[in-house]
Amino acid sequence: MNIVTALLKTSIGKKVIMALTGVVLVGFIFGHLVGNLQIFSDPEKINAYAHFLQSLGPALWAIRLFLLVCVGLHIWMAILLWYENKKARPRDYAANHTIQASYASRTMKYSGLIVLAFLLYHIAHFTVKSTNPEFHEMTWTLADGTVVLDVHLMMVVGFSSLPVSLFYILSVGLLSLHLSHGFQSMFQSIGLRTETWGRGLKVVAIVLSLAYFAGNAAIPLSVLTGKVCRPASVEAAAESVSTSLNTHSE
Amino acid sequence: MKVKIKVWRQKDQESKGGFKIYDSPELNPNMSFLEMLDVVNEYLTDQGEEPIAFDHDCREGICGTCSLVIDGKPHGPHQGVATCQTYMRSFQDGDVITVEPFRAEPFPVIKDLVVNRKPFDKIMQAGGFVTVRTGSAPDANAIPISKEVADTAMDAAACIGCGACVAACKNASAMLFVAAKASQLNSLPQGQAEKDDRVINMVAAMDEAGFGNCTNQYECSAVCPKLITHDFISQLNRDFVAATVRKSFKSKPSTAKV
Numbered sequence: 001m002n003i004v005t006a007l008l009k010t011s012i013g014k015k016v017i018m019a020l021t022g023v024v025l026v027g028f029i030f031g032h033l034v035g036n037l038q039i040f041s042d043p044e045k046i047n048a049y050a051h052f053l054q055s056l057g058p059a060l061w062a063i064r065l066f067l068l069v070c071v072g073l074h075i076w077m078a079i080l081l082w083y084e085n086k087k088a089r090p091r092d093y094a095a096n097h098t099i100q101a102s103y104a105s106r107t108m109k110y111s112g113l114i115v116l117a118f119l120l121y122h123i124a125h126f127t128v129k130s131t132n133p134e135f136h137e138m139t140w141t142l143a144d145g146t147v148v149l150d151v152h153l154m155m156v157v158g159f160s161s162l163p164v165s166l167f168y169i170l171s172v173g174l175l176s177l178h179l180s181h182g183f184q185s186m187f188q189s190i191g192l193r194t195e196t197w198g199r200g201l202k203v204v205a206i207v208l209s210l211a212y213f214a215g216n217a218a219i220p221l222s223v224l225t226g227k228v229c230r231p232a233s234v235e236a237a238a239e240s241v242s243t244s245l246n247t248h249s250e
Numbered sequence: 251m252k253v254k255i256k257v258w259r260q261k262d263q264e265s266k267g268g269f270k271i272y273d274s275p276e277l278n279p280n281m282s283f284l285e286m287l288d289v290v291n292e293y294l295t296d297q298g299e300e301p302i303a304f305d306h307d308c309r310e311g312i313c314g315t316c317s318l319v320i321d322g323k324p325h326g327p328h329q330g331v332a333t334c335q336t337y338m339r340s341f342q343d344g345d346v347i348t349v350e351p352f353r354a355e356p357f358p359v360i361k362d363l364v365v366n367r368k369p370f371d372k373i374m375q376a377g378g379f380v381t382v383r384t385g386s387a388p389d390a391n392a393i394p395i396s397k398e399v400a401d402t403a404m405d406a407a408a409c410i411g412c413g414a415c416v417a418a419c420k421n422a423s424a425m426l427f428v429a430a431k432a433s434q435l436n437s438l439p440q441g442q443a444e445k446d447d448r449v450i451n452m453v454a455a456m457d458e459a460g461f462g463n464c465t466n467q468y469e470c471s472a473v474c475p476k477l478i479t480h481d482f483i484s485q486l487n488r489d490f491v492a493a494t495v496r497k498s499f500k501s502k503p504s505t506a507k508v
């Protein structure tokens with residue numbers, strides 16, 4: 001048996017795929033969070049960062065493709081395991097039989113599915129911008145004079161909608177729940193967890209999940225409560241531009 | 251004391267089966283759970299009803315024959331105890347106790363509470379042999395083994411093969427059993443020669459039998475009458491990954507090319 005068949009065909013192999021793709025996804029979501037937290041700084045900061053990512057060109061596409069493959073494998077294996085696990089217990093017990101399995105561990109497939117729905121919406125919302133085509137028109141002039149997409153404004157406008165913000169908060173909440181089990185689970189699946197440090201791992205998983213939730217929820221909440229908004233100087237500038245445009249057209 | 255038992259009755263593997271509720275006769279609280287079933291069975295026989303079939307043998311917690319899921323927990327309410335060592339004093343007078351067979355596709359119900367655990371034998375056979383020198387007895391302590399390693403191997407060897415881990419697992423996974431049986435030998439120097447084959451073959455037999463996949467929820471170790479730790483599952487995962495990688499790249503002796 002070679003590595004590929006072992007990974008795709010054996011029970012442990014499938015779990016190893018779940019774990020390895022899980023590691024990549026966890027790495028990505030934390031990197032993504034740190035990048036997004038720049039919203040709390042000057043608009044220049046996050047707009048320059050977004051422009052830097054855009055300017056990666058083929059490298060950006062390579063990263064996107066890699067992430068897509070990881071998400072695809074993660075979900076494919078999740079569905080396979082789910083199906084096999086259901087088949088292995090055709091009739092469940094009459095009595096409730098949960099002894100120590102955490103809530104998060106028992107709801108991985110549901111939290112995962114809602115996260116997937118969120119992922120698709122999130123990409124349509126802020127990456128492809130198909131839900132809000134006006135985001136394409138928002139531009140910002142960097143200090144060096146380059147005109148780039150105004151990601152800061154896009155986020156402020158995007159999160160001004162209460163239902164959108166609530167859906168984001170709910171989804172990152174479920175992703176955090178997913179992580180609170182997943183982060184521990186992946187170490188067990190590749191054979192690194194032991195009782196010797198398992199308790200510490202559990203604490204780290206919970207702290208990381210809470211921090212992840214706090215960081216992500218802070219962004220829409222700060223927009224909704226007006227803590228993050230367009231700096232007055234920027235607004236004034238935008239105002240004068242649109243007024244001058246209006247005057248012009250008259 | 252008296253209890254009511256809500257028991258799964260099923261004539262044979264093909265029949266549908268269903269729950270029946272029986273009132274127990276007067277019980278001594280110091281009876282074991284199995285003795286309670288014996289008493290109920292005597293009563294049922296007197297009534298002209300078929301006695302409840304259940305598995306048992308040693309009745310002292312060492313053979314792994316007894317089973318039963320009692321109020322949702324394999325081997326009853328306690329930790330580190332088999333059904334045969336569970337006593338009626340752990341229940342209250344008048345309790346309604348739900349008694350079900352182990353539920354897993356590879357463990358079909360044969361009759362009432364008896365399931366067929368043959369796939370475990372297949373997994374053990376797949377584990378194969380250990381190369382040892384036969385002939386005169388080897389010198390004691392000829393192979394140095396640290397106390398810690400010997401204890402770990404002994405912990406794994408405590409598995410009595412009851413299958414409660416499968417019964418408790420949300421996915422009917424046999425990982426705790428397989429991990430214990432593989433790690434018992436994998437931990438020792440004597441088990442090194444066939445280690446990679448053992449791991450790969452036992453996992454293949456486990457998958458083949460149709461057990462579910464581990465989702466690291468540790469329901470298994472929570473019900474194991476021998477308190478086998480799920481650290482062995484981690485060890486099995488690690489050994490499986492290493493064995494697969496080694497086997498994929500290792501050159502083979504010419505005679506092994508079939």
Ligand code: HEM
Pocket residue numbers: 015016018019020022023025026029074075078079105108109111112113115116178179181182183185186187189190464465466
């Ligand atoms: C960015 C998104 C996601 C991240 C960061 C993530 C992370 C993880 C991690 C770290 C694990 C543990 C791997 C292991 O058990 O070895 C895991 C498991 C799992 N994930 Fe995800 N996941 C994500 C999205 C999804 C999606 C979209 C689904 C869709 C169904 C999903 C379903 C599952 C399931 C069913 C498990 C297995 C649970 C288990 O074995 O206990 N995940 N995930």
Ligand code: SF4
Pocket residue numbers: 408409410411412413414415416426427430470473474475476477478
């Ligand atoms: S690991 Fe524990 S529960 Fe599983 S078969 Fe062995 S003794 Fe029974």
Ligand code: FES
Pocket residue numbers: 305306307308309310311312313314315316332333334335410
């Ligand atoms: S009957 Fe032997 S372990 Fe219970």
